[in-house]
Amino acid sequence: MIKFTDVYKIYQMGDTAVHALDGVSFEISDGEFVAIVGQSGSGKSTAMNIIGCLDVPTSGTYELAGVDVSTMDDDQQAVIRNKMLGFIFQQYNLIPTLNVLENVELPLLYGGMPASERRSRAMKALDMVGLSSKYRNRPNQLSGGQQQRVSIARALAGNPGVILADEPTGALDSRTGREVLSFLQQLNAAGHTIVLITHDNSIAVRAQRIIRLQDGRIIYDGDAHDPRAVVQPTESGAEEPAGFGEEDEA
Amino acid sequence: MSFSQSFRLAVKSLATSKMRALLTMLGIIIGVAAVIIIISLGDGMNDMINSEFEKMGTNLLQVQIMGRGTAQNIGEEEMYALEDENPDCIAAMSPSVSSVATVKQGSETLSTTLTGVGEEYIAVKSLELSQGRFIQYIDTARMQDVCVIGSYVNEESFNGAGLGETLSINGNEYTIVGVLAEQADNTSYGGDNSVYIPYTNATRLNGNAVISQYLFTATSEDTNARAKAVIESRLEQFYGDDDYYMVISMSEMMDMMGNIQGTVMTVLVAIAAISLLVGGIGIMNIMLVSVTERTREIGIRKSLGAKGKDIRRQFIIEAGTTSVLGGIIGIVLGVSLAAVAGNIVGITAKASLSAILISTGVSLAVGVIFGYLPANKAAKLNPIDALRYE
Numbered sequence: 001m002i003k004f005t006d007v008y009k010i011y012q013m014g015d016t017a018v019h020a021l022d023g024v025s026f027e028i029s030d031g032e033f034v035a036i037v038g039q040s041g042s043g044k045s046t047a048m049n050i051i052g053c054l055d056v057p058t059s060g061t062y063e064l065a066g067v068d069v070s071t072m073d074d075d076q077q078a079v080i081r082n083k084m085l086g087f088i089f090q091q092y093n094l095i096p097t098l099n100v101l102e103n104v105e106l107p108l109l110y111g112g113m114p115a116s117e118r119r120s121r122a123m124k125a126l127d128m129v130g131l132s133s134k135y136r137n138r139p140n141q142l143s144g145g146q147q148q149r150v151s152i153a154r155a156l157a158g159n160p161g162v163i164l165a166d167e168p169t170g171a172l173d174s175r176t177g178r179e180v181l182s183f184l185q186q187l188n189a190a191g192h193t194i195v196l197i198t199h200d201n202s203i204a205v206r207a208q209r210i211i212r213l214q215d216g217r218i219i220y221d222g223d224a225h226d227p228r229a230v231v232q233p234t235e236s237g238a239e240e241p242a243g244f245g246e247e248d249e250a
Numbered sequence: 251m252s253f254s255q256s257f258r259l260a261v262k263s264l265a266t267s268k269m270r271a272l273l274t275m276l277g278i279i280i281g282v283a284a285v286i287i288i289i290s291l292g293d294g295m296n297d298m299i300n301s302e303f304e305k306m307g308t309n310l311l312q313v314q315i316m317g318r319g320t321a322q323n324i325g326e327e328e329m330y331a332l333e334d335e336n337p338d339c340i341a342a343m344s345p346s347v348s349s350v351a352t353v354k355q356g357s358e359t360l361s362t363t364l365t366g367v368g369e370e371y372i373a374v375k376s377l378e379l380s381q382g383r384f385i386q387y388i389d390t391a392r393m394q395d396v397c398v399i400g401s402y403v404n405e406e407s408f409n410g411a412g413l414g415e416t417l418s419i420n421g422n423e424y425t426i427v428g429v430l431a432e433q434a435d436n437t438s439y440g441g442d443n444s445v446y447i448p449y450t451n452a453t454r455l456n457g458n459a460v461i462s463q464y465l466f467t468a469t470s471e472d473t474n475a476r477a478k479a480v481i482e483s484r485l486e487q488f489y490g491d492d493d494y495y496m497v498i499s500m501s502e503m504m505d506m507m508g509n510i511q512g513t514v515m516t517v518l519v520a521i522a523a524i525s526l527l528v529g530g531i532g533i534m535n536i537m538l539v540s541v542t543e544r545t546r547e548i549g550i551r552k553s554l555g556a557k558g559k560d561i562r563r564q565f566i567i568e569a570g571t572t573s574v575l576g577g578i579i580g581i582v583l584g585v586s587l588a589a590v591a592g593n594i595v596g597i598t599a600k601a602s603l604s605a606i607l608i609s610t611g612v613s614l615a616v617g618v619i620f621g622y623l624p625a626n627k628a629a630k631l632n633p634i635d636a637l638r639y640e
């Protein structure tokens with residue numbers, strides 16, 4: 001369970017304070033598939049970095065599985081990231097000098113798993129994304145979609161409860177994007193909690209629940225199929241209507 | 251993450267940029283090679299000097315009489331008396347008179363060393379006869395015209411059949427009564443190119459000048475110092491001033507040479523070690539660059555659960571591996587260059603195991619110490635800042 005209670009993230013830029021998160025509270029239960037949406041700069045990545053223990057809130061508390069992680073030290077947070085969280089980034093973030101298998105093995109390596117078990121687990125994860133035949137390739141020998149699948153394999157190799165995906169389809173064409181999304185749905189069906197960040201409504205509606213951010217505040221939190229989830233409130237008017245995502249036009 | 255995994259990662263990351271790795275190692279390579287060359291040649295030289303001293307005899311004491319002009323000088327009788335009075339520490343004694351004379355065999359002039367000696371000279375210098383006899387007491391007492399020749403003279407001038415033949419020394423015919431065994435490769439510049447005559451004859455050839463050199467041998471290594479003291483006190487008693495004589499002990503000389511050489515080597519090694527320091531700074535520099543270049547990689551690793559200590563270890567092992575590899579290349583280079591240089595100057599270079607082990611250890615230490623700062627910088631990076639780094 002992920003629980004934000006009145007979370008603020010404030011960046012001090014000279015004498016102006018940027019409220020990237022401005023008093024955000026929500027709860028995500030185990031096994032949910034949540035999309036966090038909002039305009040550029042609305043605070044989505046900031047929220048996800050905090051969920052992912054990569055960053056800490058300025059104030060407020062963040063509890064993961066009932067433990068307040070915002071007060072943990074660096075090493076404890078590293079263990080949480082290793083055991084409980086899996087990341088999928090927009091830029092894939094594979095290590096270019098390691099081959100596909102070694103990349104997928106990394107979280108297991110830092111988890112202290114013995115080599116033979118590590119290898120078989122990593123191969124199994126690669127199998128799931130259909131890339132076990134390319135295990136010896138370097139990331140730069142793969143297409144963007146394949147690289148993203150490797151990063152999915154890496155995220156699920158350690159079998160973490162929560163998978164965090166920040167714009168995972170952002171750099172992909174719509175067909176590969178849908179493929180990635182269907183992997184996320186499969187993982188969700190297998191019991192993983194999925195937090196997906198996107199500013200593309202057509203992708204967001206594939207989740208069960210949508211949390212919409214604007215200027216660091218939650219302006220909608222509820223069922224993904226509720227029309228209000230995708231329709232921009234009239235006073236803002238800056239966001240595109242439902243289903244109109246630039247990536248989706250290809 | 252285990253050590254062997256970190257090590258494999260380090261080797262991999264070195265292998266991806268071989269040229270840079272080699273340049274990074276250069277300081278260490280040069281430093282270690284220089285240290286190895288200096289130590290190997292130094293040890294080789296030390297061995298050579300020691301064996302030269304041993305050839306001369308470590309129990310040898312050389313007395314040099316500078317004299318005091320026209321006044322009375324100490325004579326050989328006093329020196330012989332000294333030997334007789336101190337049988338516990340002095341084993342043998344002989345005057346040694348280098349003479350200036352023309353030595354001829356038939357009409358041919360020999361260029362050789364002519365030395366006037368007493369009957370104990372053969373014992374003092376540990377020479378060996380191959381034929382005949384050495385100069386004897388009777389020869390010196392009666393100033394007989396007899397001589398003993400070195401093996402080179404025997405071979406070169408008499409085709410090996412010199413015994414019983416004659417040599418002309420300043421116009422006097424000297425009968426060859428003995429031939430010495432070969433002692434130094436039978437060359438014209440070694441001890442084998444020599445002619446020995448009774449010292450009494452030699453002093454006469456020199457116009458009855460004062461005998462300026464006496465050679466003593468102590469009974470053993472332990473009595474060396476006592477023999478020296480006895481001789482010095484006799485000379486002091488005679489002259490009352492140590493400006494007129496000098497007593498040199500070969501074992502003291504050997505120690506002194508050893509000390510000088512040790513000091514010189516320490517200084518040279520210290521200078522070479524500066525290169526190791528520079529090499530360490532080079533490693534630190536490249537590691538800092540590498541940490542900056544790999545900031546994003548560090549962020550990715552941290553996002554996957556790497557702790558600060560995992561990252562630190564990765565970079566320290568990388569730095570250590572770089573410098574140990576440099577050290578090994580340096581050792582190989584140093585040993586081969588020392589062998590080549592030793593060949594050229596005629597010293598047997600001797601790369602000691604301890605020098606090699608210490609060099610390896612020092613290069614590892616250099617890498618780890620200078621790698622620590624960059625590694626720590628990497629370990630302390632905030633995951634989100636590192637991930638965002640472009």
Ligand SMILES: Nc1ncnc2c1ncn2[C@@H]1O[C@H](COP(=O)(O)OP(=O)(O)OP(=O)(O)O)[C@@H](O)[C@H]1O
Nearest residue numbers: 011018019020039040041042043044045046047199
């Ligand atoms: N390190 C930082 N220093 C200062 N301001 C920051 C920093 N990181 C984020 N911000 C600010 O916080 C706000 C929220 O940023 P965030 O990255 O969460 O947006 P986002 O919703 O992910 O946008 P996008 O869809 O473009 O990725 C922005 O105004 C941004 O400028």
Ligand SMILES: [Mg+2]
Nearest residue numbers: 044045046166
């Ligand atoms: Mg973002």
